[in-house]
Amino acid sequence: MILLIDAGNTRIKWRVVVVAAAEPLRALDEGALAHDGVAALAAVRSRHPGLRRAFGCNVAGAEVAAAIARACAGLALDWLRPSAACGGVRNLYEDPARLGADRWAALIGARRLHPHACLVVTAGTATTVDLLAADGDFLGGLILPGVELMQQALAQGTAQLPLAEGRFTPMPRRTVDAIRSGCLQAQAGAVERMFRQIAGEPQALCLLGGGAADSFAGLLEIPLRRVDNLVLSGLGALAAAHDGH
Numbered sequence: 001m002i003l004l005i006d007a008g009n010t011r012i013k014w015r016v017v018v019v020a021a022a023e024p025l026r027a028l029d030e031g032a033l034a035h036d037g038v039a040a041l042a043a044v045r046s047r048h049p050g051l052r053r054a055f056g057c058n059v060a061g062a063e064v065a066a067a068i069a070r071a072c073a074g075l076a077l078d079w080l081r082p083s084a085a086c087g088g089v090r091n092l093y094e095d096p097a098r099l100g101a102d103r104w105a106a107l108i109g110a111r112r113l114h115p116h117a118c119l120v121v122t123a124g125t126a127t128t129v130d131l132l133a134a135d136g137d138f139l140g141g142l143i144l145p146g147v148e149l150m151q152q153a154l155a156q157g158t159a160q161l162p163l164a165e166g167r168f169t170p171m172p173r174r175t176v177d178a179i180r181s182g183c184l185q186a187q188a189g190a191v192e193r194m195f196r197q198i199a200g201e202p203q204a205l206c207l208l209g210g211g212a213a214d215s216f217a218g219l220l221e222i223p224l225r226r227v228d229n230l231v232l233s234g235l236g237a238l239a240a241a242h243d244g245h
């Protein structure tokens with residue numbers, strides 16, 4: 001039994017999985033926590049006394065990593081470090097170690113789900129848009145502010161623009177709708193433009209996940225599959241492999 005942890009910039013997503021020989025991973029329990037709620041992992045552990053190991057990725061900094069390590073005291077805790085190749089994916093980043101560990105895990109999860117050309121999009125605090133070639137090469141990708149960060153940037157950086165609930169509309173005629181629609185079109189536009197680079201490949205597909213995915217999924221006019229928690233499924237695949245099963 002393994003505790004998988006995806007520590008992002010806003011939330012910490014976790015999942016408890018069972019690894020058994022010749023069987024697919026089975027998820028027993030999962031959830032999400034705020035950074036200041038990490039201590040709740042103790043309750044997760046007491047619900048699953050069979051837990052021995054934890055395997056995670058963290059892009060939220062050393063303090064969050066330390067808090068998770070405290071909550072996981074007594075478990076063998078390993079952090080995923082992006083490398084040049086792993087889980088069927090080759091990392092073509094100039095310095096492979098600089099790639100976000102969450103992006104690396106998501107790419108490995110994506111590769112297992114769809115071993116063809118794909119665009120791996122995670123719409124969280126930041127949005128990442130990563131190109132995975134048919135042969136498993138991670139070719140490179142984009143980092144942009146997530147939907148909420150984009151909206152906040154406008155409110156903070158201008159005198160006249162509010163942080164308010166606008167609605168998407170193709171031709172916005174109110175300030176709040178213009179802001180909301182602008183931020184959603186920016187995300188969708190970046191995704192569609194990146195997809196063009198693989199659109200000609202057989203079975204090319206966009207895999208879209210993250211807390212903000214549903215806010216612009218409907219705008220995308222490309223082959224699309226909504227997926228949740230690619231990061232955790234990538235971590236699970238690696239943990240199962242390292243477990244020798």
Ligand SMILES: Nc1ncnc2c1ncn2[C@@H]1O[C@H](COP(=O)(O)OP(=O)(O)OP(=O)(O)O)[C@@H](O)[C@H]1O
Nearest residue numbers: 008009010011123124125126146147148210211212
């Ligand atoms: N209920 C919701 N409705 C609409 N948007 C949401 C909702 N919950 C979250 N979001 C959006 O999701 C984004 C955060 O996504 P998510 O929860 O995946 O982020 P996260 O946990 O911080 O991930 P990471 O730090 O790994 O990027 C926010 O910017 C917000 O725009």
Ligand SMILES: CC(C)(CO)[C@@H](O)C(=O)NCCC(=O)O
Nearest residue numbers: 059098099100101102103126143
């Ligand atoms: C881009 C984020 C913030 C997305 O969570 C994370 O993957 C990260 O901090 N990455 C490090 C920089 C990089 O991936 O190039």
Ligand SMILES: [K+]
Nearest residue numbers: 122124125126
């Ligand atoms: K993200």
